[in-house]
Amino acid sequence: MRRAWAPAGGGPVAVQADAEAFLRELAEPVAVMDGAPGPPAHWLFCAGTDAGADALIETLRRVAVVRPDGLPGPVAVLGPSLDGAAHVALVEAGAQAWGDIGTVDEAALRALLDRAGARWRREHALRSELVRLRTRMDERQWVDKAKGLLMLARGMGEDEAFALLRSTAMHANLRLGEVSRAVIDAARWAGSVNRAGQLRMLSQRFARLAAQARAGIEPARSLDPHRAVAARIDDNLDQLARLPAQPDCAAALARVRAARDGLVAAWPPRAAPRDLVAIDAAAEALLEGAEALVETLQVAGGRRALRIVNLCGRQRMLAERIAKSALLAAAGVATDAALLPAAAQAFESALAELEQAPLTSPEVRAALAEAREEWLRLARSLQHLGRPQGGVALARSAEALVDTFDRLAAQYEHSLQVLLA
Structure with a gap:
C-alpha cells in the first residue's frame, strides 16, 4: 500500500507491510505516485507482529547485499513492542527509526518520519565522505604505483613521472x-x-x-x-x-x-x-x-x-x-x-x-x-x-x-x- 505524505524532507512516503514487496522496492525503486519517476522520499514498513519485524530485519540485510552503498532513503518501522536485541538488529540492518504501532498518532508518525529522515541524511553524508576518502586513498596508491612504474621503465625521477601523469590527466580530462x-x-x-x-x-x-x-x-x-x-x-x-x-x-x-x-x-x-x-x-x-x-x-x-x-x-x-x-x-x-x-x-x-x-x-x-x-x-x-x-x-x-x-x-x-x- 502507498500513499502521499509530507515529512520534513518533503516527497512521498511508500507504505508497505509485505517484506518481499519491500525488498523489491528498496532494491529497484519504481514510480510511486501519479506516474512520477524516482524512489519515494521515505519508506514506512508496518510490522504487525514480531514475525513481521524479523522478516523486515532479514529483508534489510538482503538489501544491503544488493545495495552495498546503503539504502536509497530513510526507513521507518511501525510494529509491536520490541526488546533491546531487536532494536539493535534493526539499527544494524539499516532502519533509521521505530515506533509502537499501537500508540502512534499522526503527530507521532510525522515525528517518526522526520527522525528517520534526519538520521538517514547524516548517515548518507558520513558514508559519502567515507567514499571520498577511500577514493582519494585508492587514487593515491595508483598514482604511487604508476610513478614507480614510470621511474623504473623510463628512468625518470619522481617529480618528472608525477608531472607526466598530471599533464596526461589534464589533456585527457581525466582524474x-x-x-x-x-x-x-x-x-x-x-x-x-x-x-x-x-x-x-x-x-x-x-x-x-x-x-x-x-x-x-x-x-x-x-x-x-x-x-x-x-x-x-x-x-x-x-x-x-x-x-x-x-x-x-x-x-x-x-x-x-x-x-x-x-x-x-x-x-x-x-x-x-x-x-x-x-x-x-x-x-x-x-x-x-x-x-x-x-x-x-x-x-x-x-x-x-x-x-x-x-x-x-x-x-x-x-x-x-x-x-x-x-x-x-x-x-x-x-x-x-x-x-x-x-x-x-x-x-x-x-x-x-x-x-x-x-x-x-x-x-x-x-x-x-x-x-x-x-x-x-x-x-x-x-x-x-x-x-x-x-x-x-x-x-x-x-x-x-x-x-x-x-x-x-x-x-x-x-x-x-x-x-x-
Whole structure:
C-alpha cells in the first residue's frame, strides 16, 4: 500500500507491510505516485507482529547485499513492542527509526518520519565522505604505483613521472587516479602480450634444440638448454595465470598448458629421427596455442599500441622457426618446404614495418639496425649450412636475433606510447 505524505524532507512516503514487496522496492525503486519517476522520499514498513519485524530485519540485510552503498532513503518501522536485541538488529540492518504501532498518532508518525529522515541524511553524508576518502586513498596508491612504474621503465625521477601523469590527466580530462590506473593496466597487458609471445618462440626453440642435438651441433648447448626452455615456459604460464579472470584468456591459457605437456613428453632421453617429427608436431601445437593466446590478450587489453609489442615479439619466434626448419631439413626430416621461405618473408616484412613505425627512439633505432645486420648473417648461414660449423653459425645467429628482439620488445613494452595509450 502507498500513499502521499509530507515529512520534513518533503516527497512521498511508500507504505508497505509485505517484506518481499519491500525488498523489491528498496532494491529497484519504481514510480510511486501519479506516474512520477524516482524512489519515494521515505519508506514506512508496518510490522504487525514480531514475525513481521524479523522478516523486515532479514529483508534489510538482503538489501544491503544488493545495495552495498546503503539504502536509497530513510526507513521507518511501525510494529509491536520490541526488546533491546531487536532494536539493535534493526539499527544494524539499516532502519533509521521505530515506533509502537499501537500508540502512534499522526503527530507521532510525522515525528517518526522526520527522525528517520534526519538520521538517514547524516548517515548518507558520513558514508559519502567515507567514499571520498577511500577514493582519494585508492587514487593515491595508483598514482604511487604508476610513478614507480614510470621511474623504473623510463628512468625518470619522481617529480618528472608525477608531472607526466598530471599533464596526461589534464589533456585527457581525466582524474589523476584514472590515468595512473590506466598506466598500470597498460603495463600489465603489454607485459602479458610480451610473455605470451615468448611462448611462441620457446615452442620453436625446443624443436630447434632437438634437431641440433640430433645433428651433434654443440650438444652441450642443446641437451641441457631444452630443460631450461621447459622451465621458462612454465614460468611464463605461471605469470600469465595471475591475470584478471577472463573466460577467453583462461581457455586460451589452458590450451597452451595442454600443448606444453605434450611438447615436453615428446622429447625422449635419446631422440631418433622419428622422434623429431613428433617433437616438431608438438612444437607446432604449442605455437598455435600461443598465437591464439597472444591474440586473445591483445584484444582483451583493448589498446592498439599492443600490436607493436606483438609484432616485435613475433620476430623471436620466426628467427627460431627459420633455424629449426633448416636444421630439420638437414637432418633428413620431411617438412613442408614452404615453411622456411614463408617464415623468412614474414620476418623481412615485419622488420621493414618496425623500421618504418612511428613509435621509435634512438635506442629502438639502434636495436633495429643491429637486428638488420644479424638477420643478414642468419640468411648467409642458411646458404652455408652444409659447411663445417655452418649449423653452429645458424643456431648462434638465431639466438642473437632472439636476444635482440627480446630487448626491442621490452623497449616497446615500456615505451610511453604504449604505457599512455
